[in-house]
Amino acid sequence: MITFSVVTITYNAEDVLQPTLDSVLMQDYVHVEHLIIDGASTDNTVSIAEAYKRQSDEAENGHVVKIKSEPDGGLYFAMNKGLQQATGDYVVFLNAGDRFPAPETLDKVALAAEVGDGEELPAVLFGDTDIIDSKGNFLCHRRLSPPERLTWRSFRYGMLVCHQAFYARTDIAKVLPYDTSFRYSADVDWCIRVMKEGEHRHLLLRNIHAIVADYMQEGQTTLHHKESLQERFEVMKRHYGLVHTLLLHAWFALRSVIK
Template sequence: MKVSIITVVYNGAEHIRDCIESILNQTYADIEYIVVDGQSTDGTVDIVKSYGTRIARFISEPDKGLYDAMNKGIGLATGDVIGLLNADDFYRHDRVIDHVVATFQRSGSDAVYGDMLYVDRNDTNRLRRYWRSGWYSPNAFLWGWMPGHLSFFAKRQLYIQHGLFRLDLKSAADYELLLRFIHKNKAKLTYMDEVTIVMRDGGVSNKNVGNRLRANREDQLAWKLNGLTPYFFTLWLKPLRKISQYVTRPPHPPGSPVH
């Protein structure tokens, strides 16, 4: 089973080596690694090129933002399974893809997902949040559930059948895609009860009221675009579910070895 991993980056020279090394050091052999750069000007291109043919595909050109770049990477992918890993982030250990493939093979699922850690941007041993996705049950999206997007590995066939990221959405493009794949089109899921991704904190924030209201409107549009109707409380449960991520602790601290 070939796995395509896609990293999109723009001016990510500070951390992209950690991301690249976490993929190239995976014990699983059949990985196609694709990097899509938005024409960086900070040395990112030179860093990526320094890895030579260990990176299967590399393009550097202007794009229309994060999700346009992700769509380009998906279009280049030839693997049976596609995973996404942003330039600031890295895999929790070197057997993540081994575990992902074993889960696909054992379950026959369309997609596999796990848990994520958010850590301090400069000190990756300092935990900020622990996103424990938990097991999926039918209609879980109506109760504010969603898996961590970067922990989500999908068969390439899902993208072929159900489409790519919508570029008319900003903060909710990942939510809409997961809603479309899982809730609307009933993709068969399997949960990996382990942390797969470590993310540096510092993405688009919903901490202030204005950002949360804008995100809520986009989440609502995601349902409408798919011809779906949420409960009146669905879109407020979604951010409320995140509260537990700040108090729950993972079984292994961010800097500890995992076997």
């Protein structure tokens, strides 16, 4: 059976955390490890997480919840900590405020991971994302959607798969930690590097063909939009070259004027 490590990063997240935890608790899928990596919150975040752990344990649903709260260097430092603790076949990051859309979400992901005898598990499983507000109300489908055939080159045109809908094989993810020199766009760089490694190993990237994440609109990237765009340019330049990145951004600018 496929196993999943769900990593939730928190810091003073008491206002948005509970729906995230509830969405993991309601998963019908049994083989789930939920790692809550907290940055030494000073509000009720840890208490909420501990109450959730007790509820999950009492449900005897097969889920294993682990909580670690200590100071860290920021979001991507915490994500690296979660990566190193993950033991599932696949790891996915579901941060405070984000959530699984339905009880059968992980069942659908596991189904997409199925392979025949002698075949290796796909390097990445990826799906679609809906955008929600802080109360969980549906706002829209994510503007960028994953192509049927995804490669690391696909991200030249933007982050076509939302980070929360990107399931990386844990053995690959562990050797490719997030680059903490980026403050807002290390997730883009990480996804590209994971896909590159998958191609190097001749592994599949498989489309789940389902909405697998509800993404809360007001994240760090939204709040720091200008800085995020600057970092994304550096990520694109790193992976696709300066000339190609400049040409693409010129096209993006022209397209926005035409619209």
